[in-house]
Amino acid sequence: DAGITQSPRHKVTETGTPVTLRCHQTENHRYMYWYRQDPGHGLRLIHYSYGVKDTDKGEVSDGYSVSRSKTEDFLLTLESATSSQTSVYFCAISDPGLNHNEQFFGPGTRLTVL
Template sequence: DAGITQSPRHKVTETGTPVTLRCHQTENHRYMYWYRQDPGHGLRLIHYSYGVKDTDKGEVSDGYSVSRSKTEDFLLTLESATSSQTSVYFCAISEGGIGNQPQHFGDGTRLSIL
């Protein structure tokens, strides 16, 4: 199994508080991704990274920011959490930048914002 660790695995917090989710990989893969999954929806890309300090927005990036200061760590921050950001968040990694190279996913972080 690809070495991907997401922390925390579960978090409950209140509206308006900042939240940071961490994704750590031991595979030295260049590409990292943050998705959210909501009931009845597939995985929607929030942000992705194509190298240290190189990040870009995905399709649902509003309200989220990311940082990647080291190859192995990709952080997702909700500056001021809202109830609409209650979701399951998945981190993924990929060795290459072409579409046929599969992504390897962490086991997710279940985030509840009350």
């Protein structure tokens, strides 16, 4: 597996609380992504980053924010968690110059919002 870790791996929280998920890579890849995986919807892009402090929205960005202050870390924040954000969150990395946009995925974070 590529050097991608996610923390925490599991989290249970309550509606209205802020939550931050961390993705860490040791591959020095330029692009980083956050996806959510839900039954019936597959994998949907939340936000992505194409460099330090360079981010853009994905298909389902409402209610989420991201930050990338270092190449190796990409944070996903739920400012005020809702039950609809219960999901499995995957981080991914890629480097078009190396791998033709092939993505390497982290192990996932299972988030439950009560």
